[in-house]
Amino acid sequence: MRSHTQPLSYRLIVPNGYPESPDALPLVLDSPHSGTDYPPDFAPAVAHGVLRTAEDTWVADLWDGALEQGVPMLAARFPRSYIDANRACEEIDPQLLDQPWPTPLPDSAKVRLGKGLIWRMLDDGTPLYDRKLSHEEVHHRIQACWQPYHRALDELLSAAQARFGKVWHINCHSMPSVAGAYATDKPGLVHPDFVLGDRDGSTSDPAFREMVAQWLRARGYEVGVNDPYKGVEIVRRAGNPAAGRHSLQLEINRKLYMDETTLRPNEGYARLREDLRLLVAAIGQWTREQL
Numbered sequence: 603m604r605s606h607t608q609p610l611s612y613r614l615i616v617p618n619g620y621p622e623s624p625d626a627l628p629l630v631l632d633s634p635h636s637g638t639d640y641p642p643d644f645a646p647a648v649a650h651g652v653l654r655t656a657e658d659t660w661v662a663d664l665w666d667g668a669l670e671q672g673v674p675m676l677a678a679r680f681p682r683s684y685i686d687a688n689r690a691c692e693e694i695d696p697q698l699l700d701q702p703w704p705t706p707l708p709d710s711a712k713v714r715l716g717k718g719l720i721w722r723m724l725d726d727g728t729p730l731y732d733r734k735l736s737h738e739e740v741h742h743r744i745q746a747c748w749q750p751y752h753r754a755l756d757e758l759l760s761a762a763q764a765r766f767g768k769v770w771h772i773n774c775h776s777m778p779s780v781a782g783a784y785a786t787d788k789p790g791l792v793h794p795d796f797v798l799g800d801r802d803g804s805t806s807d808p809a810f811r812e813m814v815a816q817w818l819r820a821r822g823y824e825v826g827v828n829d830p831y832k833g834v835e836i837v838r839r840a841g842n843p844a845a846g847r848h849s850l851q852l853e854i855n856r857k858l859y860m861d862e863t864t865l866r867p868n869e870g871y872a873r874l875r876e877d878l879r880l881l882v883a884a885i886g887q888w889t890r891e892q893l
């Protein structure tokens with residue numbers, strides 16, 4: 603195993619010799635929202651415990667059985683509430699800034715929900731700041747966190763594709779058991795066990811999501827597809843099925859593995875971790891058949 607870290611940005615855990623080693627798989631995982639290193643310049647107006655509800659806590663750890671099977675994992679170190687790697691760099695919320703942004707900002711449904719590149723509020727509507735942010739703060743978060751993370755993911759996918767010709771990518775997330783008031787456009791929705799998103803088949807050949815959905819359903823899980831989570835910026839950037847890059851967002855219901863208030867692993871954690879290890883094995887075999 604090789605391990606690389608970028609101080610604020612990420613941990614990259616790569617199997618020895620990847621992707622040239624004989625047991626390497628054409629599969630890459632990333633976890634953009636499980637980071638827990640809260641930078642000192644964050645200065646939010648929300649208590650730490652409340653802030654942590656924005657994390658996909660434990661997600662990178664839940665998938666750690668992938669490494670021994672020849673699959674690398676890129677995991678953010680910065681917390682999602684500091685800057686959200688699953689947004690476009692331009693999704694800046696003008697209401698957060700102490701002066702107007704110098705270039706026009708795109709209309710963004712996520713910004714309207716208060717969940718742009720830098721969040722204005724948590725899922726329940728709690729404001730994150732009692733101050734405005736400077737342009738320097740926004741630029742710093744992009745340069746120290748967002749850019750190195752995306753660069754590392756691009757390099758990992760390119761290296762795997764250079765070896766295998768094709769690459770499959772799972773963008774790993776978690777979701778609350780019930781959607782918060784400002785989490786999505788479906789507040790109060792009770793979530794299934796898993797939601798797979800490939801932006802309606804545009805970021806991956808649908809055969810990938812169907813293989814994963816069928817495997818999970820056979821294990822007794824309830825699986826949604828492209829609803830209420832279609833996949834966002836990371837799969838949009840990473841996926842290009844016509845060019846052999848297949849990118850799938852995978853949301854796990856947090857009730858399966860942790861207490862959603864204390865964030866401590868619950869009695870389901872070990873079973874889920876083992877199921878994800880077996881899922882990686884099944885995907886690994888399936889991807890080899892697609893080469």
Ligand SMILES: [Zn+2]
Pocket residue numbers: 635658774775776
């Ligand atoms: Zn997430």
